[in-house]
Amino acid sequence: AAIHYHEFVIEAKPVKRLCRTHSTITVNGQYPGPTLEVRDGDTLVIKAINKARYNVTLHWHGVRQLRNPWADGPEYVTQCPIQPGRSYTYQFTIQNQEGTLWWHAHSKWLRATVYGALIIYPKLGSPYPFPMPKREMPVILGEWWDRNPLDVLKLALFAGGAPNVSDAYTINGQPGDLYRCSSKETAIYPVEAGETILLRIINSALNQELYFGVANHKLTVVAVDASYTKPFTTNVIMIAPGQTTDVLLTADQPPARYYIAAHAYNTANAPFDNTTTTAILEYESAHYSAKGGKYLKPIFPQLPGFNDTATATAFTAQLRSPCKVKVPIEIDESLFFTVGLGLINCKNKNSPRCQGPNGTRFAASINNVSFVFPRSTSLMQAYYQGQPGNVSRGLWQPVKGTKLAKLKFGSKVQIVFQDTSIVTVEDHPMHIHGYDFYVVGSGFGNFDPKNDPAKFNLVDPPLRNTIGTPPGGWVAIRFVADNPGIWLLHCHLDTHLPWGLATALLVENGVGKLQTVQPPPLDLPQC
Numbered sequence: 324a325a326i327h328y329h330e331f332v333i334e335a336k337p338v339k340r341l342c343r344t345h346s347t348i349t350v351n352g353q354y355p356g357p358t359l360e361v362r363d364g365d366t367l368v369i370k371a372i373n374k375a376r377y378n379v380t381l382h383w384h385g386v387r388q389l390r391n392p393w394a395d396g397p398e399y400v401t402q403c404p405i406q407p408g409r410s411y412t413y414q415f416t417i418q419n420q421e422g423t424l425w426w427h428a429h430s431k432w433l434r435a436t437v438y439g440a441l442i443i444y445p446k447l448g449s450p451y452p453f454p455m456p457k458r459e460m461p462v463i464l465g466e467w468w469d470r471n472p473l474d475v476l477k478l479a480l481f482a483g484g485a486p487n488v489s490d491a492y493t494i495n496g497q498p499g500d501l502y503r504c505s506s507k508e509t510a511i512y513p514v515e516a517g518e519t520i521l522l523r524i525i526n527s528a529l530n531q532e533l534y535f536g537v538a539n540h541k542l543t544v545v546a547v548d549a550s551y552t553k554p555f556t557t558n559v560i561m562i563a564p565g566q567t568t569d570v571l572l573t574a575d576q577p578p579a580r581y582y583i584a585a586h587a588y589n590t591a592n593a594p595f596d597n598t599t600t601t602a603i604l605e606y607e608s609a610h611y612s613a614k615g616g617k618y619l620k621p622i623f624p625q626l627p628g629f630n631d632t633a634t635a636t637a638f639t640a641q642l643r644s645p646c647k648v649k650v651p652i653e654i655d656e657s658l659f660f661t662v663g664l665g666l667i668n669c670k671n672k673n674s675p676r677c678q679g680p681n682g683t684r685f686a687a688s689i690n691n692v693s694f695v696f697p698r699s700t701s702l703m704q705a706y707y708q709g710q711p712g713n714v715s716r717g718l719w720q721p722v723k724g725t726k727l728a729k730l731k732f733g734s735k736v737q738i739v740f741q742d743t744s745i746v747t748v749e750d751h752p753m754h755i756h757g758y759d760f761y762v763v764g765s766g767f768g769n770f771d772p773k774n775d776p777a778k779f780n781l782v783d784p785p786l787r788n789t790i791g792t793p794p795g796g797w798v799a800i801r802f803v804a805d806n807p808g809i810w811l812l813h814c815h816l817d818t819h820l821p822w823g824l825a826t827a828l829l830v831e832n833g834v835g836k837l838q839t840v841q842p843p844p845l846d847l848p849q850c
């Protein structure tokens with residue numbers, strides 16, 4: 324296994340999109356940031372150097388980080404942020420994971436521009452469980468704002484849903500040529516007639532589930548969240564923020580230019596943004612039309628409507644593990660988490676935060692606790708190093724809503740997420756750090772503990788790290804709590820996270836060295 328050393332310099336650089344140039348937080352001057360390519364079993368050593376004006380942390384979304392929460396990254400959970408002028412080296416090993424993951428900033432809304440792909444190839448000499456594609460490339464879906472995303476965040480937090488509609492969706496950082504002033508800002512995917520390519524699709528958008536398709540081409544889904552699936556063919560995929568989906572595409576159409584496109588799904592509460600981000604699948608030899616060397620106009624795909632819940636549900640329901648898997652059957656810990664948006668009475672009605680109806684502000688919660696991140700230490704440091712601060716004394720009697728769910732090492736866990744939003748109905752993509760989990764069932768309406776479990780798929784459910792709680796519905800997951808540490812569990816819609824739609828799993832140490840959290844690295848940032 325190899326060791327990969329990287330330096331990630333986080334700094335502001337001018338980036339031009341939609342005819343305007345912004346100072347944008349980048350990694351090594353790149354937006355999106357660098358693609359990391361490793362094999363299963365390899366170690367990554369990434370020195371993050373903060374040359375920006377903001378506190379920052381980096382998170383390796385979906386990496387299990389076994390016994391190594393110190394490298395996980397969510398600010399104030401596993402580490403204090405890296406302050407401007409400081410650095411921190413993330414060191415971790417990929418253990419039994421293959422496919423597509425990604426990395427992103429995990430502090431404020433910096434992940435709007437600080438993100439990139441993390442590609443994990445099989446160990447040297449092991450093949451993919453599908454025919455070797457001729458080429459492969461990341462397709463990172465994102466969002467772009469004409470304003471500083473941190474200012475947009477402030478507005479969104481105070482005023483509710485409206486400002487979270489971005490000025491463009493993007494593919495690999497490019498809006499595509501359907502937006503104003505963006506004719507040159509289009510990612511091109513070259514392909515030769517007849518060959519099969521692997522697209523590694525990542526939804527890094529802050530707040531939007533997306534439909535994705537390629538004109539006239541079928542997509543064969545082979546993996547989600549770095550776990551292989553039973554292959555199936557589809558015209559369109561639905562992907563929620565945080566999720567990844569690997570698809571094979573065979574260039575079996577007449578040589579031409581075809582749009583690769585994504586647009587919003589489930590914008591129930593936001594003004595519908597009907598613009599679509601595009602890239603171009605370009606057959607070699609099809610660059611130019613006969614007419615005067617002009618680029619051929621690409622063919623456009625049919626995507627479902629933004630409120631087409633049936634297609635999204637049907638797509639998600641088709642995902643299966645490739646064969647029979649070991650799902651926990653007898654459950655030791657059964658957790659029921661209501662997740663939802665709500666309104667909290669303002670203490671100070673004149674505060675700019677107080678923009679909800681009748682003197683309220685917007686909030687989100689799990690089991691009616693709106694999560695409050697500590698400020699003077701991280702939860703990990705408070706727990707494992709007994710550091711003073713407002714957390715250590717309150718860890719067992721939660722202080723100000725910093726409420727953790729405590730789990731014994733090795734326990735078999737079931738969590739049912741139930742959407743109870745009273746403000747609007749939304750799909751909450753729930754993500755757990757440090758774990759993959761089996762998605763054993765889901766449905767609309769209220770979870771029925773008597774009858775629904777009988778319908779669970781305990782044979783070949785998909786293994787994921789992020790799953791949508793259907794709007795007004797529920798989803799059930801199962802996993803073994805085999806990774807000790809404190810692991811953030813949250814909605815991957817980035818307005819909902821600061822509103823408090825989060826908790827953390829405190830998985831206690833087991834017995835013996837291999838079941839306990841490793842000691843923290845010496846350069847762990849202090850608050």
Ligand code: C2O
Pocket residue numbers: 382384397427429565754756811813815
């Ligand atoms: Cu991709 Cu806690 O995040």
